[in-house]
Amino acid sequence: xxxxxxxxxxxxxxxxxxxxxxxxxxxxxxxxxxxxxxxxxxxxxxxxxxxxxxxxxxxxxxxxxxxxxxxxxxxxxxxxxxxxxxxxxxxxxxxxxxxxxxxxxxxxxxxxxxxxxxxxxxxxxxxxxxxxxxxxxxxxxxxxxxxxxxxxxxxxxxxxxxxxxxxxxxxxxxxxxxxxxxxxxxxxxxxxxxxxxxxxxxxxxxxxxxxxxxxxxxxxxxxxxxxxxxxxxxxxxxxxxxxxxxxxxxxxxxxxxxxxxxxxxxxxxxxxxxxxxxxxxxxxxxxxxxxxxxxxxxxxxxxxxxxxxxxxxxxxxxxxxxxxxxxxxxxxxxxxxxxxxxxxxxxxxxxxxxxxxxxxxxxx
Amino acid sequence: xxxxxxxxxxxxxxxxxxxxxxxxxxxxxxxxxxxxxxxxxxxxxxxxxxxxxxxxxxxxxxxxxxxxxxxxxxxxxxxxxxxxxxxxxxxxxxxxxxxxxxxxxxxxxxxxxxxxxxxxxxxxxxxxxxxxxxxxxxxxxxxxxxxxxxxxxxxxxxxxxxxxxxxxxxxxxxxxxxxxxxxxxxxxxxxxxxxxxxxxxxxxxxxxxxxxxxxxxxxxxxxxxxxxxxxxxxxxxxxxxxxxxxxxxxxxxxxx
Numbered sequence: 001x002x003x004x005x006x007x008x009x010x011x012x013x014x015x016x017x018x019x020x021x022x023x024x025x026x027x028x029x030x031x032x033x034x035x036x037x038x039x040x041x042x043x044x045x046x047x048x049x050x051x052x053x054x055x056x057x058x059x060x061x062x063x064x065x066x067x068x069x070x071x072x073x074x075x076x077x078x079x080x081x082x083x084x085x086x087x088x089x090x091x092x093x094x095x096x097x098x099x100x101x102x103x104x105x106x107x108x109x110x111x112x113x114x115x116x117x118x119x120x121x122x123x124x125x126x127x128x129x130x131x132x133x134x135x136x137x138x139x140x141x142x143x144x145x146x147x148x149x150x151x152x153x154x155x156x157x158x159x160x161x162x163x164x165x166x167x168x169x170x171x172x173x174x175x176x177x178x179x180x181x182x183x184x185x186x187x188x189x190x191x192x193x194x195x196x197x198x199x200x201x202x203x204x205x206x207x208x209x210x211x212x213x214x215x216x217x218x219x220x221x222x223x224x225x226x227x228x229x230x231x232x233x234x235x236x237x238x239x240x241x242x243x244x245x246x247x248x249x250x251x252x253x254x255x256x257x258x259x260x261x262x263x264x265x266x267x268x269x270x271x272x273x274x275x276x277x278x279x280x281x282x283x284x285x286x287x288x289x290x291x292x293x294x295x296x297x298x299x300x301x302x303x304x305x306x307x308x309x310x311x312x313x314x315x316x317x318x319x320x321x322x323x324x325x326x327x328x329x330x331x332x333x334x335x336x337x338x339x340x341x342x343x344x345x346x347x348x349x350x351x352x353x354x355x356x357x358x359x360x361x362x363x364x
Numbered sequence: 365x366x367x368x369x370x371x372x373x374x375x376x377x378x379x380x381x382x383x384x385x386x387x388x389x390x391x392x393x394x395x396x397x398x399x400x401x402x403x404x405x406x407x408x409x410x411x412x413x414x415x416x417x418x419x420x421x422x423x424x425x426x427x428x429x430x431x432x433x434x435x436x437x438x439x440x441x442x443x444x445x446x447x448x449x450x451x452x453x454x455x456x457x458x459x460x461x462x463x464x465x466x467x468x469x470x471x472x473x474x475x476x477x478x479x480x481x482x483x484x485x486x487x488x489x490x491x492x493x494x495x496x497x498x499x500x501x502x503x504x505x506x507x508x509x510x511x512x513x514x515x516x517x518x519x520x521x522x523x524x525x526x527x528x529x530x531x532x533x534x535x536x537x538x539x540x541x542x543x544x545x546x547x548x549x550x551x552x553x554x555x556x557x558x559x560x561x562x563x564x565x566x567x568x569x570x571x572x573x574x575x576x577x578x579x580x581x582x583x584x585x586x587x588x589x590x591x592x593x594x595x596x597x598x599x600x601x602x603x604x605x606x607x608x609x610x611x612x613x614x615x616x617x618x619x620x
Contacts, residue, residue, distance in 0.1 A: 079521075098495075098545070099496060099497055099544075101496035101498065101520050101521070102498075165455075165499055166459065169455050170456065170459050170460070172456045173405045173459070173460050174404055174405050174460075175404075215500065215573075216572075217590065217591060218454065220455050220456075221454050221455065221456050222453075222457075275573075302546055302574065305546055305547075339545070341547050
């Protein structure tokens with residue numbers, strides 16, 4: 001089976017084909033070290049490790065009110081501060097990946113939202129960026145055999161970029177109508193532009209929905225608040241994708257387990273990355289699920305970081321065995337991403353374990 | 365509106381009786397996050413008095429400021445901390461309680477300025493070098509301030525030198541080190557070691573998603589807690605209030 005066929009069976013059809021999938025995210029700053037350790041210079045991680053999913057990065061279209069306004073406003077030796085199309089400023093590392101520091105936010109009040117919502121209404125082709133490049137990328141992906149996903153940033157992620165955590169979470173209590181309007185406008189915007197983009201470029205095999213809903217201990221907000229303010233819009237987006245025959249992958253960091261029944265009810269097809277340090281457990285989720293979904297991740301990256309093959313095996317092998325026994329549709333990945341502290345030989349070993357032990361037929 | 369853990373109905377205007385009842389009303393208003401009469405939250409209490417009005421009324425009635433602080437405001441935050449620890453309360457409700465608390469503190473400002481009221485002590489917080497995450501630190505800060513601690517927040521990406529300079533300047537009872545990334549745990553260990561070398565009297569509290577009690581012990585931290593309430597319990601039990609700045613104290617109890 002090709003990668004596309006394997007992931008389609010796992011995620012769209014919730015079946016267990018001949019093997020599990022393999023996917024991974026790598027921090028860009030590990031490349032120089034890995035090249036010194038034997039990774040061919042400039043090698044694609046996807047090709048070198050023969051991974052199954054080819055994502056098109058979420059920045060392929062803009063959901064900011066001011067299109068093309070992003071610019072660097074300050075920098076030092078190690079970081080730079082960028083102002084985005086919401087007028088928010090964030091500090092990023094220059095030479096490594098990581099969540100940015102929120103410096104200031106452009107959307108601080110409901111009045112500011114009234115001014116910013118207008119440019120978000122209706123279709124604006126500039127939001128789709130470089131369509132010719134996207135078409136070329138899509139054609140290249142289509143010639144290959146990997147499962148093609150388009151990444152899409154979702155509502156809570158967008159609100160956090162626009163207004164920050166504190167204003168967002170306070171507004172959920174003090175101004176719920178504002179949050180509802182924001183989510184309605186942004187969902188309309190995303191659906192309108194994704195619909196047009198797919199007609200202009202072509203359909204991928206799935207949509208990868210980026211939406212951090214939790215931190216290490218629990219969701220940012222209660223299940224009741226999620227149901228009242230956010231979930232109806234998520235459900236609308238998932239219905240849109242399903243109507244096109246596209247399964248929906250959901251990335252959410254943190255302990256999202258209290259929201260799991262609601263995510264199942266809106267039709268999420270695959271949950272990722274199942275952070276172990278936040279208490280997520282793929283076996284427990286699969287046992288509690290009221291319907292079948294697929295899972296990606298859940299292998300504790302702290303075991304990778306020991307660079308000790310025995311500790312890595314102690315983390316990976318029992319989990320793969322349990323997943324195999326329970327016949328859970330599963331794609332192997334660390335529980336978020338591989339940082340620069342992991343040696344190339346360690347990841348190669350993990351990759352080997354995933355391919356050798358991540359097979360379902362042994363359970364038959 | 366969520367149910368108050370304290371007895372009786374939520375804050376109702378113009379029913380305040382003796383001081384004890386008024387203090388209970390303040391505590392309930394903090395707990396449910398009713399900051400002032402104009403606040404639309406909780407919706408069920410729209411137009412009712414909040415912490416600001418109730419605190420003002422208590423002061424006008426001659427209730428001692430220290431009683432308002434401890435039996436009203438701080439007491440109201442306790443069930444919020446407990447609920448957050450238990451996973452029954454979430455960040456928006458915590459933020460509403462913190463706003464309500466701030467409304468009460470605003471009324472008490474003249475009493476802090478006059479010296480009639482004192483903070484429990486000072487805590488310096490920062491995210492360690494190499495890490496730009498700050499939501500966990502912000503949450504801890506809310507709870508510390510809500511329990512009468514003065515917080516100096518150094519921000520994110522703080523090297524050991526920044527913590528040492530802040531300790532020298534502010535003489536805090538404790539320092540809180542935060543990180544979300546596994547890759548910056550080594551930097552946390554180095555910062556903790558350098559603080560303990562120079563200022564053994566200052567308690568070091570560590571937290572963040574990848575941190576464990578085992579790691580905290582290994583790096584010589586005094587306390588690890590997976591939630592803010594654990595840090596508060598540690599500070600309350602570790603003799604950090606008032607006496608914390610005497611050098612050479614042995615480490616206090618560690619949270620499980």
